[in-house]
Amino acid sequence: MSKQRVIFLGTPEFACASLKMLIEDDHFEVVGVVTQPDRKSGRNMKLCPSPVKTLALAHELTVLTPENINDEEELKKIAAWNAEAAIVVAYGQILSQKFLDLYPEKVVNVHGSLLPRWRGAAPVQRAIMAGDKETGVALQVMVKKLDAGAVLGIRKTSLADQKSAQQLYVELAALGAELLHVEFMDYLRGHLIPIPQDESLVTYAPKIEKVEGLLDFNEPAIQLHRKVLGLNMGPGTFAFLQGKKFKIHKTRLINSSKTNEKVTPGQILAINEGLRVQCGQGQLEILELQPESRPKMAVVEYLKGHPLNPGQIFSST
Numbered sequence: 001m002s003k004q005r006v007i008f009l010g011t012p013e014f015a016c017a018s019l020k021m022l023i024e025d026d027h028f029e030v031v032g033v034v035t036q037p038d039r040k041s042g043r044n045m046k047l048c049p050s051p052v053k054t055l056a057l058a059h060e061l062t063v064l065t066p067e068n069i070n071d072e073e074e075l076k077k078i079a080a081w082n083a084e085a086a087i088v089v090a091y092g093q094i095l096s097q098k099f100l101d102l103y104p105e106k107v108v109n110v111h112g113s114l115l116p117r118w119r120g121a122a123p124v125q126r127a128i129m130a131g132d133k134e135t136g137v138a139l140q141v142m143v144k145k146l147d148a149g150a151v152l153g154i155r156k157t158s159l160a161d162q163k164s165a166q167q168l169y170v171e172l173a174a175l176g177a178e179l180l181h182v183e184f185m186d187y188l189r190g191h192l193i194p195i196p197q198d199e200s201l202v203t204y205a206p207k208i209e210k211v212e213g214l215l216d217f218n219e220p221a222i223q224l225h226r227k228v229l230g231l232n233m234g235p236g237t238f239a240f241l242q243g244k245k246f247k248i249h250k251t252r253l254i255n256s257s258k259t260n261e262k263v264t265p266g267q268i269l270a271i272n273e274g275l276r277v278q279c280g281q282g283q284l285e286i287l288e289l290q291p292e293s294r295p296k297m298a299v300v301e302y303l304k305g306h307p308l309n310p311g312q313i314f315s316s317t
Contacts, residue, residue, distance in 0.1 A: 003029040004188055007083045009069075011036045013051045014173045015089035018110055021177040022087065023059050027185055030061055032081040036092050037065040070096040078102065085188065087180060088142060097144050107142040108184055110176035112169075113205065114154055115140060116197040119147035120205035124165050124172065127205075128230035131222070135159045137172050139179040141187075141194050150194030153183035164229045208235060215239040215248060216316045217266035221282030222256040239266075239314045246314075249296045250288035257282055266314040274299045277314055 006028050008019050022028045033056040038047045049057075056063045062081070066074040069091075075098060085106035088095070100107050113123035115138040120126075127135040136156040140149035155175035159168070186192040213235050215224050228237045228251045237248045254276060263269065263278045270276040274285040290296035291306075 003027060004085060005029050005031050005081075005083045006085045006087055007032045007034065007078065007081055008052075008056075008087050008089070009034045009091040009095075010052045010087075010089040011050045011092045012090050014112070014169050014176075015052050015091075015110075016055050017173040017177040018087065018089045018180055019052060019055055021181055023061075025181060030056075030059075031083050032062045032064065032078065034064045034066065034069060034078065034091070037067055069093050070099060075099060075102070087184070089176060094146075095142065100142060100144065105141060106188075108152065108180075108187075109140050109142045109147075109149070110179060111138050111140060111147055112172050112176075114138060114156065115147060115151055116199065116202040118203055118205040121207040123205040124168055125205070125208055125230040127159060128163070128165060128168065129226050131226055132159050135168070135172075137176045137179060139176075139183050140197075148197060150196045152187050152192055152194055153179050155179060162229070164232045166233050169233065210235045213237045214316055215314070217277060217284075217314055218280040220256065221253055221279040221284040224279060224284055225251050225253045240317055241308075241312060241314050245292050247290035247296065248286055248288075249290060250286075252285040252287055254283040254285050264313055268308060268310050268312050268314070270310060271303070271308060275308065 004027060006022065008022060008030055010019060022030050033052065035050045035052040038049050040046065041048050053063055053065065064074065064077060068074065079102055083103065086103050088107065088109040111123065113127060114136045118126050134156050136154055138154045139152040140147065141152065143149045155178060157171055157175065183192060208231065213231050215227065215237050228248055231237050232249065238245055239248060252274065259281050260278060265278055265280050267278045268275050269278055269283065274287040276283055276285045286299060288296055288298055289302060
């Protein structure tokens, strides 16, 4: 079988493992890469390329960075690459039917969930926040409807309550690359039949809004802990103490069931290496926080210059 001419669409670090695999696999020839335009970031708001663009240029690949991939002129440029298939991994733009028609039945997507569970923009975060026992990645044949394509394969991983989104992204990125290496190749050879998704099992993972990062200590400790883990790559979680906003970067679940009706939710119960806080159900220990306009730090470091006392209360406002 001759090398398969493919194009790759992706943007964040999560997509780099898949692109790297395609570059190194002798069965594929990456004839072009499409990624999001350079964006301003950092304190100096300097224009920075996406991780995928950086990797592609390091391997001397042709790169396009369209503001709108579905523009007729952009589609002509992509069609001129004469590829046989397209691989999409966290690209960041919705693809039109005209794009999909460039490679009929051969536009595939690595999605960060066990489809049909968690279709949408934030599958990794939603799985953690929901307390799923397992998650994974799915390789689907793309259709116009969001994340509704037939599935070529999945890879599963256990989702313990201590696994953060950042840790999970690294794990899932590697599993996604494995799917492309094995199942995608089998599909191109005609050895794999896509399996339609069961529409009765569909759940959705909408984009995370900043307001979701607010910690309401009336909620159970386990729910707040999962929120901290799920949002640690962004937008992050936060609460207020004495009228000041604190980002909460790391927590530890102390007790998930104990309830003390005499103690106000959000109240600091004890101070050791962290702040033990009463929740609506159970207790949570805050280990890392970030005051406004300050870097994040361990609670023990913060306490050296800003002593706190048991009885003080974290709030939602």
